[in-house]
Amino acid sequence: MERGAKAVVVILAVAVILGTLIMIFNPAYRGAFAAHLKSTPEDSPIWKSNTDYYPNVGLEKQEEDSRAK
């Protein structure tokens, strides 16, 4: 299974390099990272783009609020 292990390592390495570049240059990802740093994930443009996608799965904070209701 050495090939499987090698594939995982290669995929991770490529993903980290490409992902870092995207984080730097893509405004949506920059915004998402900033929202995470500010602990306001609901302001993340990425989260906002997913509002209508499985709306039943919300942020942890929202889930707790809805359960409390």
Next chain:
Amino acid sequence: MQSRVILFCYAYIVGIVLAKVLRVDPAYIPILNSMTGLAGLLFIGYLIRPFFSRKSTSASLAMVLLILPALFLGYSRYTSENTVEDTRLGVIQMREGLLSYVPEVSLPDTSRIRFRSLAALDDDLRIVVKGELDARVPVLSADGVPQIDEAGRWKFRLVRLEQESQVITLAKNDAPGTDYLVPQPFTRVKKIEILGGPSSANVALYRVSNHIASFIRPGRDSTPLTILGRITADPVVFDFKTVLSITPLYVQYRTDGPFYRVEGGEVRATLKPGMSGYDRFARSDAYGYDVVVHGSASSARPAPNPGGFDQREFLRNHNVYGSISLFEAPGGPAPIDIVSPPQGAPRSGIPLVEFSLNLRDRMLRVFKMTMPYPQSAFLGAVTLGLRYGLQSTVYPWRGFGFSRAGQDSAPNLITDEFRYAGVNHVLAVSGLHVTIITVMFMGIFSLMRISRRVYVPAIILILIVFAIITGARPSTLRAVIMNSLFLLTWAYLDQGLRSSALLGVPVAAFLILLQNPMMIVDASFTLSFGAILSLALLTDPFYEILSRLKGNSFLAFIMVVTIATGVGIYRWSLLVTPAFWIPFVLLSALLFAAARRLTDKGVRFFGHISYSDVPASAGAFVAAQFGIQIGMMLPLSAYYFSRWPFAGAYANLIAIPLIGVVVQLGVMAGLIGFIPVIGLPIALVLNASNAVFSAFFLWISHVCTEIFPYPFVSRPSITFLIVYYIWCAAFIWHKPLWSGVRQWCEVKGPRRLKGPKGATVIVVAAALLSLAPLAFTPSAQRDKDLKITVLSVGYGSSILIETPAGKNVLVDAGFVEEVRGRHNSALRTVLPFLSYRGIRHFDYLVLTSPRPERAAGISYILKHCRVDQCVLPPGSDQENKWIRAIHAVLDARNPSLMNRWARWDTESIQAEPGQVLFEEEIGGKKLKFEVVEIAPDSGSVVLRVVYGNFAILLPSDLDYSEVTAMTEGLDPGRIAADILIVPAHGAALPEHYRTDLKGSVARAMSTSFDPLLKAVSPEWSIFEFGNPRPALGHTSRDALKVFEHTAAFFSDRLGEGRCLNTDSDMAVFISSDGASYEVSTMAERYREAGVFADEVAVLEVGF
């Protein structure tokens, strides 16, 4: 041992197939079960015999003892699962000169009962049943909701009542086997009182099974039910509804009736946003809740047209027997309530399932936080099985693709594009995904230096969780079972992949079919096993063939494939024409001959490059793609979907490796995202790159959709598939078969067949013999009758006419609703029906009206079928978008050289009054297809087909004044017909319908339709009707009322049974030999097959 297990599993599958093909009367099920038990005992005896006797059993006897129980088990398992069996309670027969009831079994629970006469009666038999009813009445909470106890048992109080049925009369004229339902339920039958009757009788009393199917009416009717049950699957959440799978435990058929204990089956309930408590149901937490449901249940209708998708059978294969529509009046009670045990939270489901669903929701949350839409929906679909998130999403990035003239322009939903591009399997979460997950975790554990014997159980657990998360579909289950077997044999028995695959396939199939034998016909089951068998068996032979390609031959091969691909892309129609294949085969032979000649002369364009120079994994991957296309996609896609995704062979070369990366990164990001503080930033980085890969995948499918065609192909018959797979098997095992035949010729063959020539003769003879069954398929045996099929296409029209001389004519092509892209009669009904009938060519395609319910589908037919002549109404309005679409396709079907070569040119003809489109003469009987009249205002073309003594009139969309004008203006002999298709679906809105609908319809009937019926004097009328809302919008309610009045008028004039409509009667089939004619319907066929048996509908179950 391994070979015996494999044999047993395959014998079980054969048993199921036999049960499917050769059905047995349900009455024989107990005998069948006994025989299965006996065969099983003999098998056990064979297994333990060596402990008691030293004599060895002969190999053939051992084989019989192994196969027989498996065959019986498969047969009885399928038959029992497919039958809701009623129990015989006793019999009424003559004893000592008196008719008396002889009980055999008592009722196990509150039940419904019925009598069945087993022999003809010489007089009416009148019976009264006396007994008791223990009526279950739920214990209600203060707010009126039924209660459960701590263990989740529903609380009832029993009310014991004396029960006496009404008088049941078994009429003497009724045929033996007639059922007579007793309208009252019983818990105990004490006495059967015979009030009077024949001199002898043989009548049995049966208990009707309390299976949920027996409480739900078939077809359009709905049954009001109250169900006490449990949500037993993860809710399916859409943005506009949530669907719950509910296992009913108790059901109440009438509000004043008792509750019955349900003995099997599930129902689906649909909730709309805004209903009380909607948010509590539209989430995974709802799995396991106990619920009380009030609603109207109905079972899905079977396919209304031959070859259509049978939703009823599909749902039944998944144990679903009805759908419940929930309705909540404003301020009224909630139609569904969650019931909790006293002082507790609602109960939950199986802990492992709860854990898996919770894990899925948490991973989905990470995806939503780290990946933009629609890539997040794509990732959710391929890693978590949440494919509904993509269902109404359109490909978002315009301007990157290419455009393909003539491609269906309307939908372009991402899910449609996946189907067109042949990469839809990535959404099905199949063996590919399971293998990716397996290899990924094997890699991770290897990196951590953990022994395989330690991590294999962990990976199997992960795979089980993955299967639960993704909905445990047959394809996933198959892969999980197979991969688990592979891991176990690899870790603990040191066996390789091939031997575990040979064992894993039958064992996985056996286990899935043991749990649910109905899966044998499920597309996901068949496609999944078809794919894995193709991979396992066809990859090597193709690899071997491809490996022989060297130097110039390899180049010639690439050229041949490129030419075929280019022609397919440029003009698919050419690829299915002999006019192309004959020169193409010659050209290919020429290319290979030239390649060999040049090689012999020492000319090598690319040196010694060969297929075997390609890296082994890539070479095997391409060979596997050949195997998948030949073994699975080509035959099974045609069989199940009537289409072949041409792009799949190419798109998957990129899509499969790409999906490996997307799934691995997605799963890693999803799991890393759980780590506090650092998890989400890392997941954000990983999914940033994964968003690019996902977008690339969506782009690939989009581009392939636009470049490649997605053609309809003739649907193969089962006989054809059997022959096809015999040839595949011969290809796979050609070497041992060839050497076996040669050996036989040498050793045992007659003198003339000695040597290789003899073997060749035998092989060619066997090949020809294997084709013989194809001569007996229905499509090969076209009879000499005129056949007319009026299709059920909702509120629309499409009629296929097949003449005795072999001409095919299609009149109109149904409605298309472009707004939501969901209602497309041409693509979803007419073309699949034509594929089923093997019709891909029309002599005439006739449009009788520019109205969308007739015209909208025409351009789709033109895009997918060869049409010689297209007949259009005169002065077709170019403002009408459907007419514009037709002209756009017709312009591309000009008589250019290429079109004529592909026989893809279409002549456009304008209809004229009195025009005879064609005439035939068969056996002295004339067939004439003519345009009788054209209405100047609506542009409707009235057609009439006459064959000998038979005639049918198709008046299209004539309104009332046009009907009057036609009746008054034409000689009755020109419109006389045996069958009349009712004009304008019988729903044309008369003048002043808004103020006085009933009166205006009555006037229209007397002034227009009454003279029409007198002039035509038909024996039958056919309404092409269905839900008018998509076509008519706000006037649909009025149209429905007009239709009801018109149908009543026609029934009154022609007799009730002579007035058919394509909604309730489904497709209508007419055949005539020119002297007489026959009319039958699809609904009739279902009734004869027992599909519409409706028992509970007549019950008045009260107490």
